Amino acid sequence: MYSKLSNSASILPSTTTTTTASSSTISSSSAAAARKYQHRIQHILLKLKQHFIKRYKLITFIILIIFIIFNSIIETHIQISFYNRKQLTQLLPPHPPNLSRKCFTEEFISNPFKSNQNSFPSSPAYNLTLGSLSLHPKVLTLSPGFNLPHHEDCYRFANTIPLKPTPNMILSVTPTYYHLYWRSDLAPISDRQIITLKSLLATQDFSKSKSPNKNGYHQLNSQIILWTNPSTRSLENDQLLAPLLYRFKDRLSLKIIDLNSLSKSTPLENHHLLNTIFDKKAWLDGDLIRILLLWHYGGFWIDMDNLILRDLKVLTEHEWVVQWDCYDKPYEPLNGHIIHFQKQSPYLCEMMSIIVPDPFEIDHFSSSNSKSKQDDWDAQVLVKLNGLFSIHLHNQWHKQFPKNGWVYRLYINHWNQIID
Template sequence: MSGGQYSQLPIWSAWQTPARRPRGVLAFLKYFIPTVALVVLGVFVIWEPHVEMVFYDRKWINKEILPITPLRGCFKPALTSPAYNVSDGLYGPRRTEVHAGMSMQAGLDCYDFAGTIQPSSAAVDPSLPRTTYHTYWRTDLAPFTERQEWTLKSFFATQHSHSRLIMWSNGDLSTNALLRSYVERYPGRFELRTADVHELSKGTELENSPLLTSQDKKAWLDGDLIRLLVVYLEGGVWVDMDTLLTRDISPLLEHEFVTQWDCYDKIYQALNGALMHFRKHSPYLCEMFHLMVTSTPPRSSSTDWGAILYLRLWRRLVAEGVPPFKILPFCFSDGRACRLDNRLPDPFEEDPSDAHWSFGLNRTEGGGLDQKLGKVFAVHLHNQWDKQFPSGGWVERLLLKRYDQKLGATHSRDEL
């Protein structure tokens, strides 16, 4: 082919010519790569990208999530415990509304929605059974010290006096001097118990199940299973030990509920059991036990199996026309799990010099952050037991000091 003929070829044809292709590619990359780098840099300077990618195996979705098997029938009269009033539990009148109908990711809407739930003006009837709260501490995880004590302080400083807290454990905690001091100070309101899953499961579908002895699933046994068994046995509220309560939960207790995992609307992992409430012998829990027995066992060291369990049950309930349990919005107990511009500040980082939080609000006493904390019910700390709250930080100023003031600070470590 002559040079004149070649010069008449279209540009795309010249690009295809083997002799020109390497130089053409290099020339293209020479300008393309710097341009992309500048664009990416500009994006991070001007905008604040929020990117989250999760990949789910379609085979797993089609096998574990989408199929809806029948309920066991725990809401039917023949299987419902006399301790549970189905008419009231499912259809009784309610004073509060905990469903906003949207994810409330914008601004501080979730915190303000929490503030619409006001405490009841009615006096507590002391003749009625106490509201029972449950929590759990693994003796093989770490010693129980002042760091864990803040959860106890938060309970006794914020929850109504007509309530009690049971601390369950996989070992004997009665020899711990710090915990013994609480037993002595709050007789009838604080109790230590050992959680024996074989005893707790008696009378449930999990009794004698091989799931109770699966040592390779310890995270599931100590996490998802224990909380459901003890709440089924006694009824009441479950609170994870890595939680600081901020106000009385009583206004929520007309509902049975789990919580929203975060504000991102995860399709398959939207729910969380760090804070939950069910009545004694609740058919909801009965149906959860049935799903545990009939579903694929959790993976070893599973931390998301509970979230999947609650979703599975929710879908089966609505499929059979049973009103489902409620789902508390994320900020009610886990305001840290949302957008960068409206999540609670990191509890373990020092406050900035300007005491700024978000949307023009500050972290001072009586300031914007303080007001929002007064509307939500808890702050979930996510098991960061190796970290300490910074001196003078917002957690110390707006929560911890107030717990001590409310309790009179009479059971500090120095006085034990």
């Protein structure tokens, strides 16, 4: 009995070994199958990737060919602007200011001399029957009446305006004033500002008027006035400006701004804005001063970041504010770096009437900048420049004109020859 049990016990390990071997064989087969399946999946994915890459390259090539053909046939104009929604409420208030109902009255315009000259808005200087605002038809039309979407249209339209006033234009017999403003407490006078003054001295008509004034003196047809704030009287002795002031003292003068005097008999008289208007960038005071100066003197306001290329006297039949560029901005169509108004114009009257209850503020969001219109130098650029009246440099005071650049070659060297 003992031996049978021993034999049975000796058989059991053999059976266990056989079972383990079979399990190992099955596990190896499963692992091999899994690896084969994984390899097949990777192979399929690789094939799909290669297929999509080939198709992607083909689609990209087709799109590129279509774009080249489309661009050779079609001219595309795209201009994108971004506007701060909060700032739009200032540009387009829900309740826009009403007109004063007095600036364009018949008493103000048709019979100005019947009004009390010391009361606003009576304006004996703004007379429709005399001077440049005659009721006679205008010779020139400065606005085509529709937008100019093509980038060549503006240049072609500017070239239709003659270089000088024509004999049949009815222009003012008084001198044309060109007002500029600079604060040396913010930045000293540099070559950039001197070049702006030279561009005016070289391009405007400074001949003597044909009709003498009440003193029998034949005045110059143009006068340039550089205005500055009271804290910058040192401009008189500025090493760059003083030679021009001395040499061209009959046509270029330096004057100090007196807001209290300029605002007398206007809605802005004794306004609190007059004492707080001088900001750190001369934006607020510059906006107010241009309105007051044109109200008292008439003529042109020109920002100091302009280069004047042509005689502006040909544009004095109309009152106008320059726009940003040829594209119509949906919210800010006007720029105002060059403005022309007659003395005591009702348009200026309306501006001051609006400022009193709602003083303007600085728009810190730079949403309007015509620097988006940039042209590479080519043979057509010179043709385009021939019709332009000015080049607006959009501040950028720290940038100087390259001595061998086109601005020097086409303009500054020529102005220096005339001035010097």
